[in-house]
Amino acid sequence: MGPFIEVVLGGLLAGVLYSLVALGFVLIFKASGVFNFAQGAMVLFAALSLVRLMGDDVGMGHYVGAAAATGLAAGFLVLMGWRRARPQTPMPAQARWTVLIALAALGSALAALHGAKGWSGWVAVPAAAAIMGFLAVAIERLVLRPLVNQEPIILFMSTIGIAFFIDGFAQTIWGSEIYTLDLGIPKDPMFLLESAFEGGILVNQLDIFAAVMAGVLVVVLAVFFQKTRIGRALRAVADDHQAAQSVGIPLNQIWIIVWTVAGFVALAAGIVWGSKLGVQFSIAQVALKALPVLILGGLTSVPGAIIGGLMIGTGEKLAEVYLSPFIGGGIENWFAYVLALFVLLFRPQGLFGERIIERI
Amino acid sequence: MIYREAGQFKTTYRADQAVFPILQDRVALLLILLGAYVGIPMFASEYLVVAILIPFLILSMAAIGLNILVGYCGQISLGTGGFMAVGAYAAYNFALRVPELNLIVVFLLAGGATALVGILFGIPSLRIKGFYLAVATLAAQFFLDWLFSRVQWFTNYTPSGSVAAPPIRIFGYYFGSPAERYLLALLLVTIVALVAKNLVRGRIGRSWMAIRDMDIAAEIIGIRPMFAKLSAFAVSSFIIGISGALWAFLHLGAWEPLAFDINRSFNLLFMIIIGGLGSILGCFLGAAFITMVPIALNQIPAMLGVPISTATASHLELMIFGALIVFFLIAEPHGLARLWAVGKQKLRLWPFPH
Numbered sequence: 065m066g067p068f069i070e071v072v073l074g075g076l077l078a079g080v081l082y083s084l085v086a087l088g089f090v091l092i093f094k095a096s097g098v099f100n101f102a103q104g105a106m107v108l109f110a111a112l113s114l115v116r117l118m119g120d121d122v123g124m125g126h127y128v129g130a131a132a133a134t135g136l137a138a139g140f141l142v143l144m145g146w147r148r149a150r151p152q153t154p155m156p157a158q159a160r161w162t163v164l165i166a167l168a169a170l171g172s173a174l175a176a177l178h179g180a181k182g183w184s185g186w187v188a189v190p191a192a193a194a195i196m197g198f199l200a201v202a203i204e205r206l207v208l209r210p211l212v213n214q215e216p217i218i219l220f221m222s223t224i225g226i227a228f229f230i231d232g233f234a235q236t237i238w239g240s241e242i243y244t245l246d247l248g249i250p251k252d253p254m255f256l257l258e259s260a261f262e263g264g265i266l267v268n269q270l271d272i273f274a275a276v277m278a279g280v281l282v283v284v285l286a287v288f289f290q291k292t293r294i295g296r297a298l299r300a301v302a303d304d305h306q307a308a309q310s311v312g313i314p315l316n317q318i319w320i321i322v323w324t325v326a327g328f329v330a331l332a333a334g335i336v337w338g339s340k341l342g343v344q345f346s347i348a349q350v351a352l353k354a355l356p357v358l359i360l361g362g363l364t365s366v367p368g369a370i371i372g373g374l375m376i377g378t379g380e381k382l383a384e385v386y387l388s389p390f391i392g393g394g395i396e397n398w399f400a401y402v403l404a405l406f407v408l409l410f411r412p413q414g415l416f417g418e419r420i421i422e423r424i
Numbered sequence: 425m426i427y428r429e430a431g432q433f434k435t436t437y438r439a440d441q442a443v444f445p446i447l448q449d450r451v452a453l454l455l456i457l458l459g460a461y462v463g464i465p466m467f468a469s470e471y472l473v474v475a476i477l478i479p480f481l482i483l484s485m486a487a488i489g490l491n492i493l494v495g496y497c498g499q500i501s502l503g504t505g506g507f508m509a510v511g512a513y514a515a516y517n518f519a520l521r522v523p524e525l526n527l528i529v530v531f532l533l534a535g536g537a538t539a540l541v542g543i544l545f546g547i548p549s550l551r552i553k554g555f556y557l558a559v560a561t562l563a564a565q566f567f568l569d570w571l572f573s574r575v576q577w578f579t580n581y582t583p584s585g586s587v588a589a590p591p592i593r594i595f596g597y598y599f600g601s602p603a604e605r606y607l608l609a610l611l612l613v614t615i616v617a618l619v620a621k622n623l624v625r626g627r628i629g630r631s632w633m634a635i636r637d638m639d640i641a642a643e644i645i646g647i648r649p650m651f652a653k654l655s656a657f658a659v660s661s662f663i664i665g666i667s668g669a670l671w672a673f674l675h676l677g678a679w680e681p682l683a684f685d686i687n688r689s690f691n692l693l694f695m696i697i698i699g700g701l702g703s704i705l706g707c708f709l710g711a712a713f714i715t716m717v718p719i720a721l722n723q724i725p726a727m728l729g730v731p732i733s734t735a736t737a738s739h740l741e742l743m744i745f746g747a748l749i750v751f752f753l754i755a756e757p758h759g760l761a762r763l764w765a766v767g768k769q770k771l772r773l774w775p776f777p778h
Binding site: 211 | 494500548551552553554555558562563569570640686690697735736740741742744749750753754757
């Protein structure tokens, strides 16, 4: 019994990791109907930015550049926020200079803070978040706005293009070796329930941390969607773009917000995956792991992403342990897909997706 | 002026239903074919033929297959690479185990085997639609990847997992030189393109398009969705299978399962989207674009004399490729084929204002 529970628990915890990536997909699909293939690339970009901002193995110039980029990103977000808060009054010219000077000060403070040993996690995580926000704004401006009202497949292909771009961009500016990410998250294995079973159950503390983080994220997102003003607007947009626009919800801003939130989720996923595997190009491939989770849980359901992740994780581990001796190893690459495929045969919209109603 | 079709009267039903109703199109096509069949083998350098033209032709064929499924029948597929692998390994095994078979028959059998696999993985499309289906077809991609790398029978128990194609010998004639292989590929691509062009104009093609535009409405007016969808999967996989076999036999020579991984699927999808969904001409334009861009990107830093490390160069290539795709989607979401159609409209008057 002990080994079985250990496998199941290991599967559940691995599933949480998949869910973290799938969450970002769901957020964007719900709010804009875009199937965002670039989520995996965003995870890579977030993790690489974070780890390189914290690292100490490159010259000072790199960090001045990083500080400038972070300052620029933060400043851009501030400007956008300013525009939104006061859409009527034009921004006074001095205010622009003030912001610029403040940003320069922020940037140089950050660069000085860096010294020769890299930023601490407390600075680097918000900086990486600011960069993700900047990325969201750029994607909305440069890609989504010109493509508004196109067919879903065109938008999907454009996100594949974005994924290529971000993959290349991230590795060009941040380098492409394997970096270890250490935020002080405990990652030693530990034993649970030693009294109940002989030898107890072996789990990794990092996985538990990931599970807690996923739980917190889901709660925060649920509150954000249900209780806040922006959340209501997001749900309205998800329901019907045109209707939302006609009652005065600014679609472009909603998209920026939702891509930013997806960027934060990507950062969270990047932190966990990066701590687990090291930050390297293969993190971008976790997107491929998240896709079956996504369709299993339903493209439009946040709880579905979590439960789908748990199911896929468990199924995968069980299959690896109990099935692969019979049909050969390496089945984890496709098992999740086949599992999701079978569920879809019975529920074409996934387990928790909205029922697809078709009219002529 | 150039494209003026005034005075070209259609006096018979045959003329009315011709594949290329405009005289200028027919002339241009004949010239292109003449150039491709006679000019290129005589004048083109070996590098051009081996590195650009053969891959371009074979990928065009695969793109035609994929376009039938995605562009004409509206079923998004991300498993093309897997289907090409089925064609390649089926051809390898037929040629290996039944050596007396004619190679043309081997290619056809490979296409048939791929069609069967395609139908099998097409069955979910009867219930699953849209992006759910797209992700479900990834199941085919990953399963087939795994199958050919793990089940040793398919690779004839070679220890490295890499297999080599037998020499290309048809009716006792040995296709050894690049030009000969190019001609073989060109011949097959011409036939496939002609067949596909006619298929999509006929009853079956119209039923695919009806399914694509709205499957429920199509069902109500009497189109059998099961037959239409599965036949699209079968025809598309058949063509993709043949192209996979050609890719392995004519282009690669020796290959391993990695040659048909998911990047191949994405590449082909890019070809048909950039070329134009639902257009046979678009397949060729898209294939040309996607084949040429990486080569051009490779050459540019060398030409400018900028020293860039190979790693950086490959990352920059990724970036530029992604940016170009986004740019093309924004500039013309209906693809290069639409640009050509617009250009044709303009040429009808040009250089006169009215």
